[in-house]
Amino acid sequence: MGELVWIFLSAMVINNFTLALFLGLCPFMGVSARVETALRMGAANIFVLVITSVTVSFLNAFILEQAPYLRIISFIVVIASLVQIVETVIKKVSPTLFRELGIYLPLITTNCAILGLAIFQTNRGYDFIEGLAFALGAGAGLTLALVLMASIREESELASVPSIARGMGLVLIIAGSLSLCFMGFAGLLSSS
């Protein structure tokens, strides 16, 4: 049990996917202007991450043992199809949610966090349950980073900044500061 909590925490804050590993930067930069959209994007990501993790566990156990060189291509095909299926299901079951998620859902396909999760999970040899903890932690970490970023950006809209810093430059500097803060979580490891 302790091991699982550890995997979760490590993926969430110590090796935060966005701020320490640079995975999932596209939505981080693109959808972090409003807290509400950030939360929704985070939720959609957690959902896809968890299904991906489950599927990848099965793929690794049954198919890729024989043909490791087909790894990248089968992962990406699985992710692309999963996103497509999730999209269709949500559209049928809850058109409201579908409208709210809008463009973010198909974009998850090219979110490197998802493929990154599949690859890290495989490299580290996580079993089914560990993979789930890892996916939940990664998803929670992505959401945390997105929401933090969105909150800061909402505030900074009212601040007076030099004209040259109104674009992405400022966003990246904020991300850098957040990333510095998250490095502090490494202390969790040395105290264990």
Add this chain to the structure above:
Amino acid sequence: MSEGNVQAGTLPPSPEHTSSFKMISSLGAAGAAAGLLIVLVFGVTKEPIERYKAEVLRLAVSEVLNDPARYETLYVTSDGAIEASVPAGTESEAKKIYVGFDADGHATGVAVKDGAAGFQDIITLIYGFDPTSGKLLAMKVLENKETPGLGDAIEKDLAFVSQFEQATPPLAAVKRSTGAPGEIDAITGATISSRAVVRIINESLARLRAPIEAYFSQASAREEALP
């Protein structure tokens, strides 16, 4: 920001409705072609990749066993026996060890490759161990994805790496060594990675030490029995 770009594209090339059969067959064809190409490239690159890996391993084994005259690959099975070969298909269950011999054919030490999670990802290392003296011969990190500039010092910091020579396991990673045997000074700024290295060796030896020692005492008994 990709969203803007992808969306900016105009409509797909064929706006008219395509039959499911056509979609499935083109996807299938693309998949088959992709698979074929990958298998082809894999076939061509397999040999150099494996040759490189074997070469890296050979160099690493020689290094941590202090240049033995030759070495043999043996298998420690799951029940702790040491065999020269294992039945095909069960290689993954057995643990490979490399026993080094000097010019006279005496076994001088054993090299073991092992790995576990470090700070960021798996650390893989190889260490040489001499069961006769009970001391480590050397340690070499083979693969690490630790933070460049901090954690990756476990591979590059010679002062850290050289501490493993003649250290007596079980090891302990400490901030300031008191000179007790088995103490390893952790690298400042890479405490977690240093501890991971120490833990990998300790755990690996805890599992393998008994079979290795048994093998070595048998080997020396055999040598004495010879005229």
Add this chain to the structure above:
Amino acid sequence: MKETTGQEDLLRGIWRENPVLIQMLGLCPALAVTNNVENSLAMALATLFVLVGSSLLVSLCKRFIPGEIRISVYILIIATFVTVADLTLQAVVPEIHKALGAFIALIVVNCMILGRQEAFASKRPPGRALLDALGTGAGFAIALVMLGAVREILGSGSFLGVSLFGPSYEPWIVMILPPGGFLTLGALLLCLAWWQERQEVKVSG
């Protein structure tokens, strides 16, 4: 889409529509592997190979790809080229492959590559697609090497592994750590914006 000349297709991606610095595409690899110049170059070359290969193929096959499943087919094509690049790097320059690690596989999800297929290669003849891919790839390489150079010089005090300032230099280790990536790109963008503003002032004044 307005007509462009071949020269425009080639030059556009290098600076005016630079994928990283202007369009903010492909940021994951741009920040993750640029802690030194050598890795940046290797990543840029691998990406260029994948981009050129898949743009050519997509442009050649565009008539046979049904619109509804085009994204899946593009991803499939890109993934194939990435696997080829992965295996080739591993066979030819294993040391660099080791340093780039999992990030080679992540070229598949580099939004820049998919973006070029969707926005350009799927609508243009192969010659133009090739020029566009070369230009975009070169632009990506320029951005990566710029980032890599700044981070390696400040963070390790060296360039391409050659020490610049001697042993008394105390490196800014933070520059080769993750925050340094964000900060360097942020600072670069600020400089660009400042430069652009100055140009505008010059033109209008």
